Amino acid sequence: MIKISDLTVHFGGVVALDNITVDIQDDIVGVIGPNGAGKTTLINVLSGFVLPDSGAIDVEGVDLLSLAPHRRARWGLARSFQKVQTADNLSVADNIWVSLDTSASIGMRKSAALNRVLEYVGLVDMANVPAAMLNPCQRRMTELARCLVASPRIVLLDEPGGGLSECEVDRLRYVIGNIKANFGAQVLLIDHDVELIRSVCSKTMVLDFGEIIAYGPTETVLQDENVKAAYLGTEIGT
Amino acid sequence: MILHLRRESRMYATFGFVAICILVLPLIIDSIWVKVLTSAAIFTLAAYGVSLLYSHLGLVNLSQVALVGAGGWIMLRLNYAADFPFEVNLLISAVITAFIGMVLALPAIRMKGLYLALITLMIAGGFQIILSAIQFPNGGSGFFGVALQSPGEMRRPVIAESDTAYLRYSIVIVVFGIMLAAAHKFSRPGRAWAMIRKSEANAMAAGVNVTFYKLWCFTLSGFLAGTAGGLLAGALKILDAKSFPAGESILLFALAIVGGVGHWMGAVIAGFLYRVLPAIFNNIGIDADLSLVIFGAALLHAIMTAPNGIAGQISTLFQAWGRQNK
Ligand SMILES: Nc1ncnc2c1ncn2[C@@H]1O[C@H](COP(=O)(O)OP(=O)(O)OP(=O)(O)O)[C@@H](O)[C@H]1O
Ligand SMILES: [Mg+2]
Numbered sequence: 001m002i003k004i005s006d007l008t009v010h011f012g013g014v015v016a017l018d019n020i021t022v023d024i025q026d027d028i029v030g031v032i033g034p035n036g037a038g039k040t041t042l043i044n045v046l047s048g049f050v051l052p053d054s055g056a057i058d059v060e061g062v063d064l065l066s067l068a069p070h071r072r073a074r075w076g077l078a079r080s081f082q083k084v085q086t087a088d089n090l091s092v093a094d095n096i097w098v099s100l101d102t103s104a105s106i107g108m109r110k111s112a113a114l115n116r117v118l119e120y121v122g123l124v125d126m127a128n129v130p131a132a133m134l135n136p137c138q139r140r141m142t143e144l145a146r147c148l149v150a151s152p153r154i155v156l157l158d159e160p161g162g163g164l165s166e167c168e169v170d171r172l173r174y175v176i177g178n179i180k181a182n183f184g185a186q187v188l189l190i191d192h193d194v195e196l197i198r199s200v201c202s203k204t205m206v207l208d209f210g211e212i213i214a215y216g217p218t219e220t221v222l223q224d225e226n227v228k229a230a231y232l233g234t235e236i237g238t
Numbered sequence: 239m240i241l242h243l244r245r246e247s248r249m250y251a252t253f254g255f256v257a258i259c260i261l262v263l264p265l266i267i268d269s270i271w272v273k274v275l276t277s278a279a280i281f282t283l284a285a286y287g288v289s290l291l292y293s294h295l296g297l298v299n300l301s302q303v304a305l306v307g308a309g310g311w312i313m314l315r316l317n318y319a320a321d322f323p324f325e326v327n328l329l330i331s332a333v334i335t336a337f338i339g340m341v342l343a344l345p346a347i348r349m350k351g352l353y354l355a356l357i358t359l360m361i362a363g364g365f366q367i368i369l370s371a372i373q374f375p376n377g378g379s380g381f382f383g384v385a386l387q388s389p390g391e392m393r394r395p396v397i398a399e400s401d402t403a404y405l406r407y408s409i410v411i412v413v414f415g416i417m418l419a420a421a422h423k424f425s426r427p428g429r430a431w432a433m434i435r436k437s438e439a440n441a442m443a444a445g446v447n448v449t450f451y452k453l454w455c456f457t458l459s460g461f462l463a464g465t466a467g468g469l470l471a472g473a474l475k476i477l478d479a480k481s482f483p484a485g486e487s488i489l490l491f492a493l494a495i496v497g498g499v500g501h502w503m504g505a506v507i508a509g510f511l512y513r514v515l516p517a518i519f520n521n522i523g524i525d526a527d528l529s530l531v532i533f534g535a536a537l538l539h540a541i542m543t544a545p546n547g548i549a550g551q552i553s554t555l556f557q558a559w560g561r562q563n564k
Contacts, residue, residue: 047443070441073444073445078443079443080443081440081443087432087433090433097429098433098445098446102445102446
């Protein structure tokens with residue numbers, strides 16, 4: 001459970017997050033909103049890359065803001081970035097090992113965890129292939145595997161569906177949709193693909209100009225007039 | 239399967255090269271070249287440290303030769319102050335130099351690119367001034383131990399008193415040093431470095447302590463420089479403060495690029511160019527400074543057309559040759 005209170009972030013004159021207060025309890029929660037709404041900023045604050053001007057974040061009783069980014073990761077906060085970030089000269093397995101390296105569990109369990117997550121994302125055959133040779137979807141899956149391998153508590157995904165083809169998104173839908181059941185982590189999913197959000201997120205939050213303009217069950221939120229207005233000009237599914 | 243075969247043949251090539259250097263080379267060259275090659279082997283190790291930082295983290299270190307000087311200074315100091323065996327002194331010199339490298343990296347670590355390079359260059363300049371002020375110990379009295387006449391005796395390892403034996407000894411140490419550093423590539427630090435290189439934010443997000451692993455790389459590079467310095471003290475027996483100016487550090491970095499970073503052979507080529515080429519020129523009566531012109535041209539060539547250096551070109555050549563013979 002993520003409890004955010006009075007969170008505000010400024011970049012110079014831009015208010016990226018404007019006094020946000022929200023309790024996130026569901027297993028998979030969607031975050032949508034037009035470009036520049038503050039979605040990535042929210043994840044950056046949670047993972048420690050942006051320091052808020054004010055506010056507090058309480059995750060399962062831990063004051064997140066007091067930890068450095070790598071400590072948050074070790075505590076169990078995993079995230080992916082809007083742009084895929086696999087290390088090209090490492091193999092798929094080694095990319096995933098980076099997360100295992102920093103986790104406290106013992107060696108044998110680590111390789112078991114690696115095999116399990118490789119199977120989960122469908123990269124067993126690619127384990128020893130250098131990441132440089134992967135296609136964008138396989139890179140995304142490698143990154144997701146790295147996020148999941150060390151038994152995280154919270155997983156923050158920033159537009160994982162960006163740039164993927166339709167059938168790749170189907171695979172992604174399966175992988176994201178079953179995170180809670182298989183790994184026990186709570187997921188916060190940013191994406192512009194409303195269909196993806198609709199199919200995996202029980203609740204969704206809509207950001208616009210740094211404010212939460214709607215938060216509730218995904219279907220209800222997507223029918224909301226304010227939300228439709230915020231998306232004016234962008235197709236929001238029916 | 240093919241990958242395995244290739245890796246195996248590469249391993250044989252490496253062993254063959256090292257065996258020739260240790261067993262055959264010392265037999266067929268005369269005493270002057272033994273000295274030159276010893277020094278080339280030693281600077282190979284120092285160049286490998288520079289190349290480590292550059293290839294894994296993209297960090298430019300322009301103070302490596304200064305650190306070699308520091309390692310040499312400590313080695314000489316220990317030699318006159320304590321009765322430890324050569325190896326113990328060498329290890330202590332390497333460890334202290336590694337520590338110095340780490341401390342110097344502390345302020346530099348938050349910088350990137352040109353700024354980091356400039357800071358390391360200033361550090362090298364600082365060393366140059368300090369070294370020429372206090373001189374290298376040569377057996378005189380007091381802590382600095384500088385005697386104007388009759389320098390004391392720099393001991394060599396018992397098994398390597400002669401120049402030829404010392405060349406072999408140095409090569410063995412250099413091989414161990416390179417293996418130690420190369421082993422990092424395939425373990426935790428190597429993975430962390432690769433991730434940092436790709437994106438520091440992503441590395442942090444994966445739980446990697448970025449500052450720690452950057453410092454580790456600097457420390458390792460300093461360890462290699464310190465080892466090189468200690469070996470150099472044993473090789474030359476007397477070190478001269480004038481041999482470690484800041485400019486030499488720039489030169490060594492440039493040659494590491496020319497040789498090719500990220501591969502031991504690149505460091506070997508760098509050590510060869512740094513020490514053997516000028517000696518060859520001297521030998522055939524050409525001004526050794528001409529080698530600087532050649533280095534400059536080679537650096538341009540490396541930057542413009544051969545990002546993996548000469549080592550990269552050789553390995554491409556061998557790969558093409560391997561494909562033809564399949
Ligand atoms: N590091 C930064 N420095 C300055 N301004 C920033 C920074 N990061 C974000 N911003 C600004 O904050 C606002 C919110 O940006 P953010 O990246 O959070 O939007 P987003 O909802 O993720 O948009 P998108 O859908 O395009 O990814 C934007 O106006 C952006 O320009
Ligand atoms: Mg964004």
